[in-house]
Amino acid sequence: MFEKCQEVSQWMAAFEGKWFIAGGWAIDLHxxxxxxxxxxxxxAIFREDQSLLKETMSGWRVHVIENKQLRDWDQLEQLEMPVHEIHAKTDVQELEILLNERGGDRWVYRREPEITFPISHMNLHSEQGFPYLNPEIVLLYKAKETRQRDEQDFEKIFPRLNEQQKEWLKQGLIQCHPNHPWLEKLLL
Incomplete structure (x- = not known):
């Protein structure tokens, strides 16, 4: 179980910054x-740690997504907003890295900088020891263009969210996606 997460943990072992497994895998780890x-x-990593990522990904083919197009990442280039997605590949491995914003001791939602989260509370680890992004943050990202798998993730994780997590997600959705269908459950 979680073999892919184990691989990522091995790939990221040399990375000296803070990192988290994100997306659907984070939901499953929770x-x-x-x-x-x-x-x-x-x-997910913090944007300020991208130079550390370049060192870690030495030997990988690394590209960024800009304007929905894949392009090479010049190793001297510092990626700025709105660029936030990096793809790294070897012949047998592939990883998507998402740059996250921070302001001081708070994670900042790149789509709405008023939405923040204390970094000190982003220390979730699976039973296997894998760091993962808080599920309420993952769901807020998934809410923008919700697909069937995102609905599945929400349905699976919702009963496992505590009241604080539900409240944070509810406030984020009200601010960014006030008509999102997940609010029906969160407003009960």
């Missing part, structure tokens, strides 16, 4: 079991 097939695996 639940404690693989609940569905995953197409890829994402890792």
């Amino acid at each position: 639940i404690g079991e693989e609940t569905r097939q995953h197409q890829d695996i994402e890792v």
Whole structure:
């Protein structure tokens, strides 16, 4: 179980910054079991740590997504907003890295900088020891363009969210997606 997360943990072992498994894998790590097939695996890091990432990904083919196009990442280039997605590949490995913003001791939602989260509370680890992004943050990202797998993730994780997590997600959705269908459950 969680073999892909184990691989990522090995790949990221040399990374000296803070990192978290993100996306659907983060949801499954919080639940404690693989609940569905995953197409890829994402890792979240802070934008300020991208130079550390370049060192860690030495030997990988590294590209960024800019204006929905894949392009090479010049190793001297510092990626700025709105660029936030990096793809790294070897012949047998592939990883998507998502740059996250921070302001002081708070994580900052790149789509709405008024939405923040204390970094000190972003220390979630699975039973296997894998760091993962808080599920309420993952769900806020998934809410923008909700797909079937995102609905599945929400349904699986919702009963496992505590009241504080539900409240944070509810406030984020009200601010960013006030008509989102997940609010029906969160407003009960």
